[in-house]
Amino acid sequence: xxxxxxxxxxxxxxxxxxxxxxxxxxxxxxxxxxxxxxxxxxxxxxxxxxxxxxxxxxxxxxxxxxxxxxxxxxxxxxxxxxxxxxxxxxxxxxxxxxxxxxxxxxxxxxxxxxxxxxxxxxxxxxxxxxxxxxxxxxxxxxxxxxxxxxxxxxxxxxxxxxxxxxxxxxxxxxxxxxxxxxxxxxxxxxxxxxxxxxxxxxxxxxxxxxxxxxxxxxxxxxxxxxxxxxxxxxxxxxxxxxxxxxxxxxxxxxxxxxxxxxxxxxxxxxxxxxxxxxxxxxxxxxxxxxxxxxxxxxxxxxxxxxxxxxxxxxxxxxxxxxxxxxxxxxxxx
Ligand SMILES: NC(=O)c1ccc[n+]([C@@H]2O[C@H](COP(=O)([O-])OP(=O)(O)OC[C@H]3O[C@@H](n4cnc5c(N)ncnc54)[C@H](O)[C@@H]3O)[C@@H](O)[C@H]2O)c1
Numbered sequence: 024x025x026x027x028x029x030x031x032x033x034x035x036x037x038x039x040x041x042x043x044x045x046x047x048x049x050x051x052x053x054x055x056x057x058x059x060x061x062x063x064x065x066x067x068x069x070x071x072x073x074x075x076x077x078x079x080x081x082x083x084x085x086x087x088x089x090x091x092x093x094x095x096x097x098x099x100x101x102x103x104x105x106x107x108x109x110x111x112x113x114x115x116x117x118x119x120x121x122x123x124x125x126x127x128x129x130x131x132x133x134x135x136x137x138x139x140x141x142x143x144x145x146x147x148x149x150x151x152x153x154x155x156x157x158x159x160x161x162x163x164x165x166x167x168x169x170x171x172x173x174x175x176x177x178x179x180x181x182x183x184x185x186x187x188x189x190x191x192x193x194x195x196x197x198x199x200x201x202x203x204x205x206x207x208x209x210x211x212x213x214x215x216x217x218x219x220x221x222x223x224x225x226x227x228x229x230x231x232x233x234x235x236x237x238x239x240x241x242x243x244x245x246x247x248x249x250x251x252x253x254x255x256x257x258x259x260x261x262x263x264x265x266x267x268x269x270x271x272x273x274x275x276x277x278x279x280x281x282x283x284x285x286x287x288x289x290x291x292x293x294x295x296x297x298x299x300x301x302x303x304x305x306x307x308x309x310x311x312x313x314x315x316x317x318x319x320x321x322x323x324x325x326x327x328x329x330x331x332x333x334x335x336x337x338x339x340x341x342x343x344x345x346x347x348x349x350x351x352x353x354x355x356x
Pocket of ligand 1: 124197
């Protein structure tokens with residue numbers, strides 16, 4: 024399988040591209056490096072520097088492959104801006120990059136490319152869900168611009184399927200975490216710039232790069248008062264993408280949550296990092312942040328039934344241990 028992997032220089036896209044290559048498939052990465060560097064690129068994979076917003080470039084890529092008798096079979100679309108807080112300050116940039124960029128990619132696919140796409144959606148499409156665990160048929164009411172950009176792409180995909188027969192899988196990830204080693208021995212873990220994700224931030228405290236971890240709100244209606252989230256290991260997430268590509272042989276459109284179906288609170292994460300790193304991890308409690316739902320936990324039934332997929336990392340410590348190993352190595356370099 025030859026796959027265009029947009030955003031393949033990033034944390035998740037890079038992991039999936041490496042896993043595809045390890046299985047003998049042929050990923051080609053397209054990234055504009057706006058939030059990544061060449062340092063963590065999976066080795067031995069063709070890389071094109073460019074933006075998904077550049078439709079003529081995308082059409083040239085698809086056409087060149089086709090006229091060489093080696094067309095793309097599918098697209099895995101990870102490229103996006105992902106910072107929720109930033110999206111609430113610069114909505115126009117997020118709609119332009121995430122929504123318009125995806126539409127530009129879909130247009131190029133319809134004009135010259137493959138008719139099969141796996142799209143990185145997010146639990147942020149649900150906003151404050153009424154029921155936990157969250158099923159895929161829950162109302163989509165994002166509470167931030169980032170989530171709204173993804174809902175719009177999901178809706179566009181639905182119409183592109185009905186009108187152009189484009190097959191798609193919208194995979195709604197919950198909190199992706201952990202590090203993985205690819206077939207060539209390269210270990211890749213979570214690194215965003217700026218970092219806003221909880222596990223790398225707590226690990227930063229353990230490594231001495233931050234004095235303490237800020238907890239936003241300890242008065243939520245949860246067992247210990249802090250927010251509860253569902254964490255999925257990046258290797259399991261990558262496996263689900265490969266399963267989704269195969270499932271598109273049978274199903275024209277797939278909408279699936281990707282989570283473990285189990286929630287952990289912010290304090291449970293801090294405790295797990297304390298256990299694993301043997302560091303005290305001072306915490307600093309701050310007021311709640313606007314728009315943070317108390318609990319986000321996936322119903323993982325649909326992924327099991329449609330994709331035949333099961334996560335392998337189901338306990339928190341094993342997820343955090345892989346993240347810690349990578350984090351330590353990263354800053355020891
Ligand atoms: N990390 C998570 O927990 C999480 C959760 C839910 C959904 N997602 C989604 O997964 C995808 C990947 O996230 P990630 O954590 O790997 O983020 P990341 O920032 O590490 O990767 C995103 C990559 O996309 C690239 N990119 C951005 N805009 C681009 C453009 N216009 N053209 C080409 N490349 C562009 C960036 O340079 C970066 O390499 C995103 O779509 C994100 O919304 C992530």
